[in-house]
Amino acid sequence: MTHVLIVDDEPLLREELQEALELEDLDVSVAESVPDALAQCAKMSFDAVVTDLKMPNIGGLDLLRQLNQDGYQGAMFVVSGHGAESSREDAMALGAVACFAKPIDTDELVEAINDAV
Incomplete structure (x- = not known):
């Protein structure tokens, strides 16, 4: 079974994504x-990580950098409610497979995860 980690500071979005992916x-x-x-x-190995770009204190780009430093081999995806194209380009340069704008089309996200893992 594919194991996915969702990282977002917005509780409702985390829950929505979790429910959609579990379905x-x-x-x-x-x-x-x-x-x-x-x-x-x-503690655990994830096949894919889906992270928000903008979060308080430490953001998604920092997560991608740290995962790279730690030798993470899974697929990385970013989501953003902000139109900052440069941040999306930075995410792709750090190894993100795809960037999704909020609100997220969960069907597209599931397809991208399945294609990547």
């Missing part, structure tokens, strides 16, 4: 911050 038979864990996500990644 597609994906095993989902959630984290509300980058430190929480890194702690979970240290």
